[in-house]
Amino acid sequence: MTWNPAQYLKFDGPRLxxxxxxxSRVAMEAPRTVYDLGCGAGQTTAxxxxxFPRAKVTGVDSSDEMLxxxxxxFPELSFAxxxxxxxxxxxxxxxxxxxxxxxxxxxxxxxVPALFDALRPGGVLAVQMPRVEESPRIxxxxxxxxxxxxxxxxxxxxxxxxxxxEAYYDLLAPRAxxxxxxxxxxxHVLEGKDPVVEWSKGSGAAxxxxxxxxDEQRDFLRRYAASMRxxxxxRADGTTLLPFRRLFIVAARV
Numbered sequence: 001m002t003w004n005p006a007q008y009l010k011f012d013g014p015r016l017x018x019x020x021x022x023x024s025r026v027a028m029e030a031p032r033t034v035y036d037l038g039c040g041a042g043q044t045t046a047x048x049x050x051x052f053p054r055a056k057v058t059g060v061d062s063s064d065e066m067l068x069x070x071x072x073x074f075p076e077l078s079f080a081x082x083x084x085x086x087x088x089x090x091x092x093x094x095x096x097x098x099x100x101x102x103x104x105x106x107x108x109x110x111x112v113p114a115l116f117d118a119l120r121p122g123g124v125l126a127v128q129m130p131r132v133e134e135s136p137r138i139x140x141x142x143x144x145x146x147x148x149x150x151x152x153x154x155x156x157x158x159x160x161x162x163x164x165x166e167a168y169y170d171l172l173a174p175r176a177x178x179x180x181x182x183x184x185x186x187x188h189v190l191e192g193k194d195p196v197v198e199w200s201k202g203s204g205a206a207x208x209x210x211x212x213x214x215d216e217q218r219d220f221l222r223r224y225a226a227s228m229r230x231x232x233x234x235r236a237d238g239t240t241l242l243p244f245r246r247l248f249i250v251a252a253r254v
Contacts, residue, residue: 014188018246019044019099022128023051025180025250031055031094031123037084037115038101042070045077048097055095060084085111092120100203100246103129103162112171119253122177127249131183133161135243136231137196138204144220144227145208157207168249177254181247188242195240196228197221 031052036045039059049057060082061067070079084098085105096115105111116125132138138158145154162168165181172179190199201209205224209217232240 014186014190014244015100016043016047017186018128018184018248019047021184022099022126022248022250023047023097025248026095026097026124026126028052028095028124033089033091033093033120034058034095034097035060035087035089035093037087037096037098038104039070039079040066040101042074042077042079044097044099045070045079046074048095049077052095060087087115087118089118092118092123094120094123095126096123097126099128100130102127103131104159106160108163108167109171112168113175116172116175116251116253121253123253125172125249125251129162129247130159131162131245131247132204135245137200137228137242140224140227140231141200141205141208144224147220150212150216150220153211154208157211159204159207162247165247168247172249172251175253176251178250178252180250183245183247185243185245188244190240190242191238194225194228196232196242197225199242200224200228 032055034048034052034055034057036048036057036059039045039061040063042059045057045059057078059070059077059079061070061079062081062083064081067079067081070077084101096119102108102111119125142155142158145151145158165183169179169181190196192198197205209220212220232242234240
């Protein structure tokens with residue numbers, strides 16, 4: 001899967017706000033080793049480096065395109081290509097941070113406890129994931145991906161989404177010294193033509209579109225745009241409002 005950093009960063013402001021909110025709830029003074037899992041184009045890695053200037057901060061991502069953009073924008077920071085699903089750091093870090101990445105992976109019943117157990121004693125796992133599976137944007141994306149013409153290629157590429165907050169509590173509470181789980185719904189104010197489609201092209205719709213050919217892509221986007229205009233109408237001031245629920249987890253080891 002090829003990610004497009006320029007498309008993703010069209011909405012870097014609203015995409016970064018939850019990352020800032022997550023970091024504000026990490027009550028650590030001076031961790032020595034920090035990993036930013038699913039760092040993308042490096043904005044969150046830069047936030048972590050600024051917050052913890054004495055720490056060794058490493059951004060990890062599986063996309064060569066995103067890592068190239070990150071290294072170009074933040075040449076002073078450290079980035080590495082890696083698979084989050086098999087992430088096993090050595091030595092154990094004090095902080096594993098992940099903003100809007102883990103929801104792309106399955107088997108959280110195994111993944112999340114493994115990441116938590118990879119921490120040093122007293123370490124913190126801080127995670128933010130979109131929880132938008134029931135939004136009109138993702139429901140329509142799933143419906144269109146299921147078109148018989150391309151379902152065998154596209155439907156399996158729709159983001160699976162996270163577990164319920166209660167499921168993460170059950171996974172982490174027996175292991176954690178402290179555990180904070182909450183949800184926030186942001187109201188992102190978007191501008192431009194078909195901004196919800198443009199937002200999705202940089203995130204949830206990107207893997208689906210990558211599975212389609214030229215005419216298929218054009219037909220898909222035409223139908224998706226028409227549906228999104230109905231679901232998220234342009235306001236009187238010309239903006240479009242995108243409600244966006246996000247799930248946050250901050251868990252500290254004993």
